[in-house]
Amino acid sequence: MVISLENVVAGYGKTPILRDLNLELERGQITALLGGSGSGKSTLLKTMTGLLPPLEGTVRLLGHEMYRLDQAERSALLRRTGMLFQYGALFGSRTVFDNIALPLREHTALPESVIAEMVRMKLALVGLEGLEARLPSEISGGQRKRVALARASILDPEVIFCDEPSAGLDPIVAAGLDDTLRRFQSLFGMSLVVVTHELESIKFLADRVIMLAGNAVVAVGTVEELSKSAIKNVYDFFHRVPPDYVTAGSSMLEWVEKQGEPKADG
Amino acid sequence: MSVATDAIAVQSTQVVAPQGDLNVHNAAQLYEQLDVLAGRGDVSAVVVDFSQVRAMDSSAVAVVALAKGLFESAGKRFDVRSLSAEHRQTFALMPMRSVATGKVEASEHPLEWAGQQVLASWAGMQRFLDLLTDTIFVVLGMFRRRMPPKGAITEQAVAIGVNALGIVALLTFLLGLIMAFQAAHQLRQFGANIFVANLVGISMVREFGPMMTAIIVAGRTGSAIAAELGTMQVQEEIDALRAMGLDPNRYLLLPRLVAITLMQPALTLMANAVGIFGGFLIGTMYLDLSAPAYINQTIEALSMGDVLNGLTKSVVFAWIIGLVGCYCGFNIEGGASGVGRATTRAVVTSIFLIIVADSIFTTASTVLKMG
Ligand SMILES: Nc1ncnc2c1ncn2[C@@H]1O[C@H](COP(=O)(O)OP(=O)(O)O)[C@@H](O)[C@H]1O
Ligand SMILES: [Mg+2]
Numbered sequence: 285m286v287i288s289l290e291n292v293v294a295g296y297g298k299t300p301i302l303r304d305l306n307l308e309l310e311r312g313q314i315t316a317l318l319g320g321s322g323s324g325k326s327t328l329l330k331t332m333t334g335l336l337p338p339l340e341g342t343v344r345l346l347g348h349e350m351y352r353l354d355q356a357e358r359s360a361l362l363r364r365t366g367m368l369f370q371y372g373a374l375f376g377s378r379t380v381f382d383n384i385a386l387p388l389r390e391h392t393a394l395p396e397s398v399i400a401e402m403v404r405m406k407l408a409l410v411g412l413e414g415l416e417a418r419l420p421s422e423i424s425g426g427q428r429k430r431v432a433l434a435r436a437s438i439l440d441p442e443v444i445f446c447d448e449p450s451a452g453l454d455p456i457v458a459a460g461l462d463d464t465l466r467r468f469q470s471l472f473g474m475s476l477v478v479v480t481h482e483l484e485s486i487k488f489l490a491d492r493v494i495m496l497a498g499n500a501v502v503a504v505g506t507v508e509e510l511s512k513s514a515i516k517n518v519y520d521f522f523h524r525v526p527p528d529y530v531t532a533g534s535s536m537l538e539w540v541e542k543q544g545e546p547k548a549d550g
Numbered sequence: 551m552s553v554a555t556d557a558i559a560v561q562s563t564q565v566v567a568p569q570g571d572l573n574v575h576n577a578a579q580l581y582e583q584l585d586v587l588a589g590r591g592d593v594s595a596v597v598v599d600f601s602q603v604r605a606m607d608s609s610a611v612a613v614v615a616l617a618k619g620l621f622e623s624a625g626k627r628f629d630v631r632s633l634s635a636e637h638r639q640t641f642a643l644m645p646m647r648s649v650a651t652g653k654v655e656a657s658e659h660p661l662e663w664a665g666q667q668v669l670a671s672w673a674g675m676q677r678f679l680d681l682l683t684d685t686i687f688v689v690l691g692m693f694r695r696r697m698p699p700k701g702a703i704t705e706q707a708v709a710i711g712v713n714a715l716g717i718v719a720l721l722t723f724l725l726g727l728i729m730a731f732q733a734a735h736q737l738r739q740f741g742a743n744i745f746v747a748n749l750v751g752i753s754m755v756r757e758f759g760p761m762m763t764a765i766i767v768a769g770r771t772g773s774a775i776a777a778e779l780g781t782m783q784v785q786e787e788i789d790a791l792r793a794m795g796l797d798p799n800r801y802l803l804l805p806r807l808v809a810i811t812l813m814q815p816a817l818t819l820m821a822n823a824v825g826i827f828g829g830f831l832i833g834t835m836y837l838d839l840s841a842p843a844y845i846n847q848t849i850e851a852l853s854m855g856d857v858l859n860g861l862t863k864s865v866v867f868a869w870i871i872g873l874v875g876c877y878c879g880f881n882i883e884g885g886a887s888g889v890g891r892a893t894t895r896a897v898v899t900s901i902f903l904i905i906v907a908d909s910i911f912t913t914a915s916t917v918l919k920m921g
Binding site: 358362363366373374376386390536537 | 629642781
């Protein structure tokens with residue numbers, strides 16, 4: 285088991301965002317986290333990665349109750365994981381090279397020459413060789429995401445968490461990124477937890493899908509199972525039903541029409 | 551394209567009939583008119599007639615929605631009529647307001663507001679104390695060889711100390727000049743010119759050197775620390791550090807704190823010297839004191855205790871600037887726009903605390919001396 289959540293309430297301060305989380309993610313699988321914007325996907329991811337203590341319940345990462353560990357133990361555990369943030373979260377004052385090399389320099393005693401080679405290899409894997417000396421502000425958004433993925437994977441972690449890896453990228457680059465993630469999983473046996481909105485990505489990547497809506501998990505299953513689901517949120521997502529915010533409440537027109545013209549004319 | 555309207559009295563029912571286009575340019579006029587009618591005691595119902603309205607936009611729908619709320623809360627009838635198909639489509643796009651009253655939300659009771667402010671500052675205090683304990687731990691950690699990353703302290707020391715040399719020197723030099731000038735006017739009357747050296751020397755070393763340097767560093771470095779860490783917080787870089795198993799306090803706070811603790815006394819020493827030099831120039835050129843006499847007088851006036859007193863203060867000021875800067879940066883609120891606020895807050899808070907700390911120091915040392 286890579287991650288397990290037991291009766292977890294996730295949220296910020298005293299504000300719960302997600303309730304009743306009971307999840308178990310298996311090793312070597314790619315799990316997609318689905319849900320509308322604001323449904324708590326990033327919140328769940330942060331709770332899983334040790335960045336956001338749950339308000340209630342227990343979170344186990346690689347068999348350890350992460351939030352019970354002391355700082356040194358937690359740090360050791362987190363070295364076995366990688367996180368790709370929604371906006372990359374590269375260190376703006378450091379070059380691409382230094383960003384990717386940071387975990388190696390901090391957590392290992394490898395000589396610089398080995399570090400340089402490892403960075404070069406990981407950059408090649410995400411298709412960005414030759415950008416080592418650039419600052420994050422000097423590369424495009426898509427390139428930043430890929431550099432962030434190289435950084436997240438530099439210690440060959442057992443699990444990588446990805447927050448919307450392909451959001452805002454053009455379809456070709458997005459497909460390339462999905463492909464890289466797939467390869468991480470098949471070549472290195474990594475487990476991946478991927479937040480994504482892209483139906484294409486989900487079909488290509490996900491072994492298992494967890495769907496969030498209305499402060500809770502509404503469905504868990506394979507892509508095939510979920511695409512046959514009759515649960516409203518799930519059905520709407522897989523069949524691209526647009527939400528109708530106006531008819532969900534009532535429109536001004538209803539009131540206008542209720543007034544009955546003849547009477548007003550009198 | 552003004553809203554020409556006829557208000558025809560039908561008993562106590564008023565008909566308002568806007569003409570032409572009804573859009574963001576003239577919707578306000580319609581709203582004002584309806585607002586007045588809603589408040590009039592002799593009007594019990596209003597009908598808005600759309601028959602002469604050509605195109606309308608969402609501002610018109612908003613006005614109708616607001617007016618409906620106004621009239622309903624005043625217990626009056628409000629209707630619209632003669633809508634064309636296009637008008638209806640525009641109405642169909644806009645959701646109904648969930649609350650029928652004109653007010654958006656009941657405003658907060660002042661006591662409630664005050665209570666929340668107290669709670670907020672209490673929470674802020676707790677976070678600051680947390681930061682303080684964390685700081686003590688990372689500083690103690692240095693003795694267990696949990697060092698900040700290589701090169702980080704030097705990098706910070708250059709940013710905080712070396713790059714501030716010029717501005718600190720210039721300002722404290724001018725301060726020395728001004729002090730000497732002011733003192734000269736007074737002391738001359740008593741033929742006590744030579745005591746300018748005492749006045750400039752002691753005030754510089756005990757008060758103005760440490761204080762002026764601290765204020766400049768607060769403005770330069772305190773703000774820079776808050777802005778830098780705040781930006782990192784907004785861009786999730788600090789979370790990224792945590793996710794890598796790195797301690798942001800050791801990685802970001804410690805190098806800054808160590809660097810400022812080393813640089814502040816050094817800058818203060820230089821400020822003292824430059825300020826005294828400013829006084830020296832006035833003394834020798836304007837008051838006709840001889841250079842050796844001025845220097846001797848300064849050396850005699852100053853004790854080692856004065857210098858140490860000033861330097862001790864400068865270390866305390868350094869910690870105030872460093873910790874307040876880090877606190878404001880780490881606890882930024884409201885995304886990118888919060889960076890500016892955090893920066894201002896860091897500067898204002900640290901200058902305030904510096905002056906408070908300085909007055910405590912001065913009072914304490916005066917009391918100790920007398921006792
Ligand atoms: N730092 C925070 N403090 C308080 N509430 C937050 C914070 N970050 C996000 N939220 C709230 O949590 C909810 C879920 O946010 P998030 O997990 O970012 O959604 P998603 O990633 O699915 O778009 C949102 O309603 C958001 O307003
Ligand atoms: Mg998100």
